[in-house]
Amino acid sequence: MTPVSTRHSLSFSLLLAVVLSGAAAFAGAQTLPETEAAFAPIDAQAGAETSEPSPGESPDVTPSQGIMEAELDDEEQAIFEDLTGKDAAEAESLFGEIGDLRVDRYEARQVFINYMRSEEYPQAIEAAVTGLDLARAELGDGHLETVPYINDLGNALLRNGQPGEARIQFEKSVNLLREKAGIFNTELVEPLIGLGLAFQDMSEHDQAIDTFNYAQHVTHRDQGVYNLDQIRIIEATASSFAAQEQWLQAENLHLLAYKLYKRNYGVDSEDALPGLYRLARWYQQVQDYRQARVVYRKAMDSIAEIHGDRSPKLIPPLKGIAGAYLEENGPDAIKGLRASEDILDIMNDNPQEFSMEQRILAHLEMGDWFVQFNRSDDAWGQYRAGWELAQTDAESGRDWSQYFDRPHLIYPGARLGLEVIGYGRVGDEVYYDFQFTIARSGRPEDIEIIGTNLHGQTRSVALQAFRFARFRPRIVDGATVATPGYKVRRVYPTDAPPGYGTADVGQRG
Numbered sequence: 001m002t003p004v005s006t007r008h009s010l011s012f013s014l015l016l017a018v019v020l021s022g023a024a025a026f027a028g029a030q031t032l033p034e035t036e037a038a039f040a041p042i043d044a045q046a047g048a049e050t051s052e053p054s055p056g057e058s059p060d061v062t063p064s065q066g067i068m069e070a071e072l073d074d075e076e077q078a079i080f081e082d083l084t085g086k087d088a089a090e091a092e093s094l095f096g097e098i099g100d101l102r103v104d105r106y107e108a109r110q111v112f113i114n115y116m117r118s119e120e121y122p123q124a125i126e127a128a129v130t131g132l133d134l135a136r137a138e139l140g141d142g143h144l145e146t147v148p149y150i151n152d153l154g155n156a157l158l159r160n161g162q163p164g165e166a167r168i169q170f171e172k173s174v175n176l177l178r179e180k181a182g183i184f185n186t187e188l189v190e191p192l193i194g195l196g197l198a199f200q201d202m203s204e205h206d207q208a209i210d211t212f213n214y215a216q217h218v219t220h221r222d223q224g225v226y227n228l229d230q231i232r233i234i235e236a237t238a239s240s241f242a243a244q245e246q247w248l249q250a251e252n253l254h255l256l257a258y259k260l261y262k263r264n265y266g267v268d269s270e271d272a273l274p275g276l277y278r279l280a281r282w283y284q285q286v287q288d289y290r291q292a293r294v295v296y297r298k299a300m301d302s303i304a305e306i307h308g309d310r311s312p313k314l315i316p317p318l319k320g321i322a323g324a325y326l327e328e329n330g331p332d333a334i335k336g337l338r339a340s341e342d343i344l345d346i347m348n349d350n351p352q353e354f355s356m357e358q359r360i361l362a363h364l365e366m367g368d369w370f371v372q373f374n375r376s377d378d379a380w381g382q383y384r385a386g387w388e389l390a391q392t393d394a395e396s397g398r399d400w401s402q403y404f405d406r407p408h409l410i411y412p413g414a415r416l417g418l419e420v421i422g423y424g425r426v427g428d429e430v431y432y433d434f435q436f437t438i439a440r441s442g443r444p445e446d447i448e449i450i451g452t453n454l455h456g457q458t459r460s461v462a463l464q465a466f467r468f469a470r471f472r473p474r475i476v477d478g479a480t481v482a483t484p485g486y487k488v489r490r491v492y493p494t495d496a497p498p499g500y501g502t503a504d505v506g507q508r509g
Contacts, residue, residue, distance in 0.1 A: 105134040105149075112152055121160035128153035144180055147173050147187060154194050163201035170195035186222045189215050189229075196236060205240035212237040228264055231257045235278070247286065254282040268302050270313075276302075280320055289328040296320040310346055312353040318343050322365075326372070329411065337369045356393050360386045364403060364472065368410045371442040371470050379442070380480050387478045404475040407438045407483050411470045430454045432462050432490045438483040442471045450487070462490065 108131035115124035132149040139145050154169030173191035181187060192215035199208035212233050219230045238253035261275030276299040283292035296317040303313045318339045325336025344362050347354050354362075363386030370379035390400040433451035436444040447466055449459055473480040 101134055101138040105131055105138060108134055109149070109152065112156070116156065116159070119159075121156055124156040125153065125160060128156045142176060142180075144176065147176060147191070150176075151191050151194060154191065154198070158194060158198055158201070161201075163198040167195060167198035167202070170198060184218050184221050186218060188218050189233075192218070193233060193236065196233075196240075200236070200240055200243070203243070205244050208240045209237055212240070226260060226263050228260060231260060231275075231278075238282070242286070251282070251286075254279050268305060270302065270306060273299055273302065277316065277320070280317075280324075284320075284324055284327060287327075289324040289330075292324045293321050296324070310349055312346060312350050315343055315346060318346075322369075326369075326411065333372065337373065340366050340369050356389070356396070356398075360389050360400065360403065362386075363389065368408075368472055371410060371472065374441070376441045380440075383472070383475050383480055384478045387475050407474055407486065408472040409469065410442065410472055411468075430458075430491070432459075433487065434466055434490060435485060435487050436466075438471045438473055438486050440473050440480045440482055442473050443467075444469055444471070444486075446484075466490065 108127055112124055112127035112131055115121070115127055128149065132146065132153055135143075135146045135149045150169050150173045154166045154173070157163075157166035157169065170191045174188060174195060177185050177188050177191070192211055196208045196211035196215065199205070199211060216230050216233045216237070219227050219233070223229060234253050234257045238250040241247075241250040241253065258272075258275040258279045261272040265271035276295055280292045280295035280299070283289070283295060299317040299320075300314055303311055303317070307313055322336045322339040322343070325333050325339070340362075344366050347359055347362050351359065363382045367379040367382030367386070370376070370382060387404060390403070393400070431451075431453055432449055434444075434447055435450045436447040439445050444466060447463055449463065452459070474483050475481070
């Protein structure tokens, strides 16, 4: 892609003189003790509300990486429903000569929304262009009502991996709003977030932070400094600080987001749980697994106080604790096994609260833990229990084979860097293609390198590291079976040491 100019067409220098200090206010903060960091007082700013995960689901705590999904507003929806199916004469009687244009405009936006929901971004771009052209034809270029359509196009371009082009559209929205509605108009928030994300995707993080600070200040003026609508902005800002390895600033922003939940809902309120989950996930992302578990246990304490210590609502933090132990793979990993046992016990005590898929996965994940500790017999028992549970679901007609008919990588997951051969990026990266047998125990055996773009002593290092991988074996008729001829690609950036990589699993030969 042609490099995009790094100059920011918006002039933030004047704005930042009046914008609240935002993330920069934390530059002098001190690192907090491990067990207290998540709960020590911090002056508040703000962020977006997230719903509590349902029982059995892992908390949805991924930081926001895109602006909110487009929707028809109430007025648009009413007009769309009123006009859909009417002929041009009827539309004209309601809206005059522009009636048919308005029908087409709302229909085009609905098409855009549908494509975005189905993640068909090239088609969404086409629909967004159509909607924008119709809006300009009806309203005139530069009309404020064209802003949502410009945002739609920017959002589709951003999701399609075109941040430079998305930036242009978001800057058009911001400039139009600033000129005609004022520099602190609340409608600026969405295009500013989109613009910040575009800068972020282009690794222009200083400009991204400035843009996010502007968006956050607009929410402060409109909703107050403790509003929850700014959490997504705070987390996006933290992502840019983290990308620049400014870890203290990033951590303080995530702590701030949790403080806003506490400020709005109370320390021990269930409504504050999403803030805890998001904070815990941040600690996992930066590999501070001990602090992540501290936060998950805080969530468990709040839930147990209200619902008891066998409540299905305990499943999300228990999953978080188990996952943190698995990722850390330290001397206390056995405690992750115990957390998984608690999950299975709670599900067995409350089967009506969980879907068939959640119950099957609980057995399979329990088996995965036993594989980690070389307890093959226990692992096989759990895998069989999951398979048998799937057999009782014949009435639904669902095909459960995806969980049983191929191996699944258990450890070390993304850090091992496994990709399906034929789909890995090679470019400037180093790769190894491995072929091996996955034994019933989940261990790789008879490993050989069948392809690489690197030679020398690193081959033996790569082979040795790969022996630590663990897989969930295939399950046929309730029994684990070996899988010969399995192939994976292990990919490394050229500046990374052995053991670093990306992606998932492989394929059978």
